[in-house]
């Protein structure tokens with residue numbers, strides 16, 4: 001039985017539909033992350049699960065029980081928002097215990113829960129302070145502590161780290177991962193942060209316009225996206241999309257990319273990645289998807305394998321990030337981003353040979369954005 005099941009949920013605000021037949025099943029202990037562009041319905045779905053917003057149709061089940069029409073207080077669910085909403089006049093202790101007090105948990109039990117949670121989050125020394133006397137990260141821990149004290153069946157986190165600075169965000173991300181590993185809690189988590197999604201999730205649901213486009217492991221949504229939208233949404237910098245003409249036949253398909261002022265580039269499509277759909281597209285324009293890391297400086301990471309096809313272009317921008325270097329260079333009608341190692345010595349305006357790892361490329365229908373191979 002699933003810990004949480006969203007069954008065909010629709011939500012309208014007036015005449016506008018913002019959730020369209022959303023279905024999801026989350027196992028006990030699973031960490032599910034919802035991602036999608038602003039306005040796609042992530043918070044609405046979270047509010048529906050928490051009971052803060054009634055659904056228009058469909059059902060929500062926790063541990064097999066239909067809770068669709070229960071009030072928030074009657075649901076065994078705790079929510080942590082991006083704005084921590086701590087009570088300013090209460091101490092940290094009071095804030096953490098508040099939910100338990102509302103549920104009429106006896107004092108001794110409350111105190112034990114506060115101690116346990118404070119110890120877990122390493123905020124025991126802050127219990128007598130007021131929220132105004134805390135840093136952003138400490139406040140965030142208190143907000144999490146308030147949720148953890150209740151030991152609910154499900155935790156909902158709606159962009160809990162988005163108000164923290166970059167360094168603290170990374171620290172808290174690790175903290176949350178450790179907590180999840182230690183407690184085995186069931187979590188639904190909304191984020192805009194790609195790295196948060198990839199590093200924390202057991203599974204990722206990519207939403208758009210109130211629908212779930214793909215639900216899969218981080219590896220699946222990143223390396224095996226269902227369509228061009230998911231492929232472009234996951235990953236930073238984004239996947240490069242390049243128009244190419246497909247020709248050839250099974251066992252020997254090729255992609256031709258017209259390049260301005262230079263000889264057309266021909267890339268062989270690996271036989272191991274062929275699908276029956278390719279036969280129908282011969283002679284047509286398709287979209288080739290290559291992530292920045294699918295390129296490598298000639299004769300480096302990819303070695304001399306046949307699939308690592310060579311392209312050569314003049315680099316327009318060089319952006320060192322510290323850990324690696326992002327290069328912008330023209331390919332066909334577009335400018336692509338390639339990620340190379342930190343030791344690559346190249347200046348803008350210079351020509352560079354790059355190998356393309358076609359074994360990891362994706363092909364999309366140029367009109368419908370559907371995945372072809």
Ligand SMILES: Nc1ncnc2c1ncn2[C@@H]1O[C@H](COP(=O)(O)OP(=O)(O)OP(=O)(O)O)[C@@H](O)[C@H]1O
Pocket residue numbers: 013018036037038039040041042043044045
């Ligand atoms: N109370 C409301 N009344 C009317 N429309 C609403 C209401 N709340 C949200 N919406 C609309 O529903 C859609 C989904 O909003 P929602 O807040 O769920 O998106 P989101 O994916 O969480 O966005 P963001 O990432 O920007 O927080 C949006 O178009 C929004 O304008």
